[in-house]
Amino acid sequence: MHITQGTFSFLPDLTDEQITAQAKYCLGKGWSLNIEFTDDPHPRNTYWEMWGTPMFDLKDPAGLMYELAECRKVHAGRAYIRVSAFDATPGWESLRLSFITDRPAEEPGFMLQRQERGGRMIAYTTRAYAADRPAGARY
Amino acid sequence: MGNVSATAHKSRYDAGVMKYKEMGYFDLDYQPKNTDVLVLFRITPQDGVDSEEAAAAVAGESSTATWTVVWTDRLTACETYRAKCYRVDPVPGQEGQYFAYIAYDLALFEPGSIVNLSASIIGNVFGFKPLKALRLEDMRLPVAYVKTFDGPATGIVVERERLDKFGRPLLGATVKPKLGLSGRNYGRVVYEALKGGLDFTKDDENINSQPFMHWRDRFLYCMEAVNRAQAMTGEVKGTYLNISAATMEDMYERAEFAKELGSAIVMIDLVIGYTAIQSMAKWARRNDMILHLHRAGHSTYTRQKSHGVSFRVIAKWMRLAGVDHIHAGTVVGKLEGDPFTTRGYYDICRETHNPMRLEHGIFFDQDWAGLRRMMPVASGGIHAGQMHQLLDLLGEDCVLQFGGGTIGHPMGIAAGATANRVALEAMVLARNEGRDILAEGPAILHAAARGCAPLAQALEVWKDVTFNYASTDTPDFVPTLTPA
Numbered sequence: 025m026h027i028t029q030g031t032f033s034f035l036p037d038l039t040d041e042q043i044t045a046q047a048k049y050c051l052g053k054g055w056s057l058n059i060e061f062t063d064d065p066h067p068r069n070t071y072w073e074m075w076g077t078p079m080f081d082l083k084d085p086a087g088l089m090y091e092l093a094e095c096r097k098v099h100a101g102r103a104y105i106r107v108s109a110f111d112a113t114p115g116w117e118s119l120r121l122s123f124i125t126d127r128p129a130e131e132p133g134f135m136l137q138r139q140e141r142g143g144r145m146i147a148y149t150t151r152a153y154a155a156d157r158p159a160g161a162r163y
Numbered sequence: 164m165g166n167v168s169a170t171a172h173k174s175r176y177d178a179g180v181m182k183y184k185e186m187g188y189f190d191l192d193y194q195p196k197n198t199d200v201l202v203l204f205r206i207t208p209q210d211g212v213d214s215e216e217a218a219a220a221v222a223g224e225s226s227t228a229t230w231t232v233v234w235t236d237r238l239t240a241c242e243t244y245r246a247k248c249y250r251v252d253p254v255p256g257q258e259g260q261y262f263a264y265i266a267y268d269l270a271l272f273e274p275g276s277i278v279n280l281s282a283s284i285i286g287n288v289f290g291f292k293p294l295k296a297l298r299l300e301d302m303r304l305p306v307a308y309v310k311t312f313d314g315p316a317t318g319i320v321v322e323r324e325r326l327d328k329f330g331r332p333l334l335g336a337t338v339k340p341k342l343g344l345s346g347r348n349y350g351r352v353v354y355e356a357l358k359g360g361l362d363f364t365k366d367d368e369n370i371n372s373q374p375f376m377h378w379r380d381r382f383l384y385c386m387e388a389v390n391r392a393q394a395m396t397g398e399v400k401g402t403y404l405n406i407s408a409a410t411m412e413d414m415y416e417r418a419e420f421a422k423e424l425g426s427a428i429v430m431i432d433l434v435i436g437y438t439a440i441q442s443m444a445k446w447a448r449r450n451d452m453i454l455h456l457h458r459a460g461h462s463t464y465t466r467q468k469s470h471g472v473s474f475r476v477i478a479k480w481m482r483l484a485g486v487d488h489i490h491a492g493t494v495v496g497k498l499e500g501d502p503f504t505t506r507g508y509y510d511i512c513r514e515t516h517n518p519m520r521l522e523h524g525i526f527f528d529q530d531w532a533g534l535r536r537m538m539p540v541a542s543g544g545i546h547a548g549q550m551h552q553l554l555d556l557l558g559e560d561c562v563l564q565f566g567g568g569t570i571g572h573p574m575g576i577a578a579g580a581t582a583n584r585v586a587l588e589a590m591v592l593a594r595n596e597g598r599d600i601l602a603e604g605p606a607i608l609h610a611a612a613r614g615c616a617p618l619a620q621a622l623e624v625w626k627d628v629t630f631n632y633a634s635t636d637t638p639d640f641v642p643t644l645t646p647a
Contacts, residue, residue, distance in 0.1 A: 027397030031330040032592055033586045034360055036614060042592070049595040067327065067399045108329070115515045115533075118320045121330035122594075136394035144383055148390035148425065152397075 025133035027065050030106055030124040040089060043107065043125055047085035050109035055120050056080045057088050058110065059095050061103045063162040065131070065152050072131065078110055101129050101161045116143035128154075180231050182216055187242065188228060189219035193249040199266040201303035202284060203526045207296040207469055209261050215251055216292055218263035218272045222246040224288040226267060243268050255639050260469070262300070262526075274311035277437040277480050285472060296470035302479060310532050312483040316448035318535025319513065319560050322487060325427065325453070328362060329593045332559050334583055335363035335403075337542065337566035342369070346376050350384030352576060356569055357392030357400045359580025364388075365542075365564065366405035368432045378408075378417055380482050386424040403430035403455045403488075411439060413559035415446065422450050430455035430488075433477075437484065444485030455488040455540070456481060462498075466635055473636070474525055476505075478511045482537050490540045497544025501634035502556060512537040513560055521640035538562055546625040547586040547618060551604025553591050563587070573624055580619035585615045596622035 032038060038046070050057055057079050060072035075095045079087060088107065095105055105126035108119050132153035139147040154162040175186065183189065195201055202225075208217035220228075226246035228234065250264035273279035289297050323329055336346070338352045353364045364385075372378040385402045392400045404430045406417035414435070421429045429452055431443050440456065447454040464471035474491075481489050491508040492500035507523035511535045517529040541557055542564035553563055565583050572579025589611035594600050600607065612619035 025395070025397070029327060029359065029398050031328075032588050033398075034581070034588045035592060035611075038592075042596075045596040046592070049597070065397050067393055068396055070327070104646070115536075118318060118324055119329045122327075123330070134394040134397060136390055146383075147385065148386075150390070150394050 025131050026127075027104075027124075027131060027133075027140065029065075029067065031121055032123045037127075038123070038125060042086065043092070044085045044089055046123065047088045047107070050121055051085060053109075053120070055109035055111045057082060058108055059088070059091055059101045059105065060108065061095060061105045061157060062105045063128070064155055065104060066155070067152075072104070072106065075105075093147070096108065096126060100126050102148065103128060104153075176232060176234055176237060178232060178234075182217035182226060183223040184216050185485060186219075186223060186232075187245045187247075188222040189215060190227070191249060193247045193266060195249060195266040196268075196306045198269045200269065200272065200280075200284075200305060200308060201527055202265045202267065203300045204263045204265065204300040205254060205296075205300050205303070205469065206263050206294055209293050209295055212293045214227065214253075214261045215248075218248040218251045218261065218265070219292060221263055221288055221297065222248040222265045222293060224291055225265070225284055225286070226271060236255040243270060246271075247306050247520065257639070259295075268625045269305060269307055270642045272308065274308075275313070275441075277441060277484050281437060281480065283642055289470075298468065298470055299476050300473040301473065301524070301526040302476055302480060303529055304483065306530050306532045309483065309530070309534060310599050312534065313444065313448060313484050314482060314534030315454075315487045315532075315537055316444060316535075317451075317453045317487045320536070321452055322327050322538060326362065326401070328399070330559065332557070333362045333538075333562040334360065334580070334587060335365055335540070335542070335562050335564040336361055336569040336580070337365045337367050337564060338370075339367075339570045341367040342373070343375050346380030346384040349376060349381055350388040352570060354392055355386035355576035356580045357389060357402070358395050359569075359577030360396075360584030361565075361569065361580045362399075363401050363403060363428070363562065363564075365403040365455070365468050365566075366430060368405070368407075368434075368436055368457045370405050371407055378406075379420065382417075382420055382424055382426075386426060386513070389426070399427070401427040401453075403428050404431045405432070406443070406455075407432040407435050410504045411442060414439065414443065418443065418446055418450075418452070422452060426452075428453040428455055428488075430457060431486075432459040434460045437480070440481070440486065447484065447487070449540050453487045454485070456486040456490070456551055458490045459473050468636055473524070475511055478508050478537075479529070482512065482531070482534060485555045486537060487535075488538045488540050488562060490542055491561075492539075493541040493543055493545050493553070495545060495549050495552050495630070497630045501637045504634070504636055504639050506556075507638075509539050509561070510556060512539045513558075522638055524638045536560070540564060542566070544628075544630055546628060548605075548608065548625050548628075550583075550586040550590045550608060552601040554587075554594060555601050555604075559591065568625065569623070569642045571624075573620055574617055579621065580616065582621035585611055585618045586621075 059075040062072040108122040111120045137149040254260040387637045404421045465474040492505040540562040546568035569579035
């Protein structure tokens, strides 16, 4: 399977040139970029691991691409990596863009567990097959 | 303040009938206070009725006046309670129509009540015989009044955080056919559409609890579909469960059941009424629920320019009332929507401050005083081939709903959903890269379709579908070009 979190998951994987263009767009808007990675693809896993702190003072997309390359050296093929852009404008103060740049070589997907309750109600639990193994040894 | 001294005169209260203009409802020297509610009406007086007298009558009939003098006014601080028409302008290009600006003291309104606000402003005066027609065009709600309302429970920013979706419009579809599907078949449409790439599916406005599908059955099957689609995609999904019903008790029961099933969002129809909407907004706030409003019925009073209530006013009231989503037009789809007027609605939903922009139909500065932003929803007769126009006109903080444009896809519902999602992501990517999407849109879509058969099919099937009819509700002012 292919998880479709992030802004561009229905497109072919972005090239470095395409990632650079998106980074340039975000920096042009005054947003701060950051890189995160995880080996837990659950849709409610909000807090991916941060690759350093957000690059608040970055001006040149090359800085992002350098850090992305460093992150890939450690995690490529074994984790998801995403780039996000944070907007500190009053009344927003949240992400403006967030897209996956790298995926594990294989994505085993999710199991949907159903717990039957009374009155035809079902309690649903989504469980990533990858999470059966300990963190760090999942992909 | 010449009128004040006139009205203070003893003869003001002699029994009989007076001109409204002379009763204290008209004062061109009045300086509106920051705390006044300001209202713009479009008035069309009957033949022979003076425009200023008609405007004063509107101020009077929408505040303290009745048709004759009453001495009991003198038991009140009546000068305060009288609305004051402070400006009358002819409508450009519309003979016989006038814009009347009227100020209402804040003391006239109950805090936090759309019912009281609307009953005051539109309660009586719209049937007033000396007018041929009357339209409530816009309102300036003072910060002091805005702060008495809760506003949207969730708002755009928190909705995006909760759904983990950033940087692009959200995608939805209304389940079709809108009537007749059983719960089991209905859930199939929800599953296919969400699995294929949509973020949301939606009940239509008149899906409640009919013989072909009772509400509990629909909710149960829909939530199976939502959870199944989440597991298939690893992405948060939702379906707007319509909880509109005959009584508040029924609505609360349906809302509680939706919550118990884990739904992220419920929906209501505008026809349930302002009190019911505010009640459900408070319920949504207590229960971390996104509240979708379908503006069912609004065109009966918003569409004609001469009479009724502009949708921009309804949008303002709904932001105060506290809904998170509101249908606000598509421009290019099958329903009424002039591009500039619609832009005004979107700004009312999404901005923290609306400056006066006559060319968008925004007549007043409006400060939203920290009230959260509403997500506008574009729904009705739109398809993937219009993606560049939709993104350009409506921006990225909206929900694009492709009902027929998903479910009518020749390769099936999931393929229809995929076509829309690929078209959308390709267009956002291109826009962010600095490309001119309006000019290059079709080329961008066809390039994306080379790697996506469902998109190629969608572009082929709907290539000639457009709804080009003249709008009835257009701005009265056009931008004037100034020499550089």
